[in-house]
Amino acid sequence: MLKGLYDWTMRLADHPRAIWALAIVSFVESSFFPIPPDILMIPLILAAPHRAWLIAGVAMVSSVLGGLFGYTIGALAFEQLGQPILEALGKGDAVAEFNTRFNDFGFWAVLGAGITPFPYKVITIMSGWTGMPIATFVVSSILARGLRFFIVAALLWKFGAPIRDFIEKRLGLVFTVFLVLLFGGFLVVRYL
Template sequence: MFRRLYDLVVRGAGHPRAPTWLGVLSFAESSFFPIPPDVMLAPMVLADRRRAWWFALIATVGSVLGGMLGYLIGALFLETLLPWLRELGYYEGYATARDWFADYGFWAVLLAGFSPIPYKVFTIAAGAVAMPFVPFALGSLIGRGARFFIVAGLVRWFGPVFEQRLLKYIDWIGWAIVAAVFIAVAVYQLR
């Protein structure tokens, strides 16, 4: 099922309405859909490198708005969703996200933009633990924006070779960025 969805998203990247679909995909992925927008963003940037920053902005705005829906879902419907999270294998990610909010708050949302744990898990967890909304929205904007602008920039500059490597190693790259930010925060707090 996920492979078919992935293939559909990649094929849609060449369509004239692809920017609209990118916004919708980014919105949906932040609250309920399993395919990350990177798989559509990268081919779109390759197809029209001059519009790379525009595509990254569309993905960012869609993702932040979808994250707000995820926040609302977590705030209002968490008890209903818990069995579903367990069944789909997202519960451990949810528990991790919940713990990160307790320890790091704003920084957890910012890091979630790069984490290989699905972003929807963080948005739902933020609403479930009643994280203050403004830091949540700001962390979403910075974290998701940084991710999409970095992806668009790298694909724009390095082309098809980078796209293939990016998609192959996206989880490793995400964890490396999360580790780097954790180290930076730890060093900052030790000062």
């Protein structure tokens, strides 16, 4: 099933209205769709590097709006929609424990999920379910998704196709290491 969705998403990159497809994929990926928008964003930027910033902006805005939809699912329809989505993603068992700690690290949770390979949709739904302050959610989502999409756009704009393999295979790891180091740095400063 995922292979079919991946192939369908890749075919969208050749469509004349691919930027609209990117907006839709970015929106739905933030709340329930399993394929990240990078799969569509990368070929769009490689095909038109002069539009890299527009493409990244569309992905960011659409993703944050989709995140607000995920937040709404968590806040208003967790048991009907949110719980089945999280169970389908294999995250259903950890819900109760996660809820007790989530808002303590809310900003960091959203930031981490927004820039790393961790499914952002899980965090958007959990943010609504746990009642994270909406302002915290929106600010951290804009920061996280902006970092993710604009760094990808900058790398593609600067280096073109040769950087594609790095982005597709290793950029998530680089973001994860960066976030761990950043969070670790804050802990060291706080407790020393």
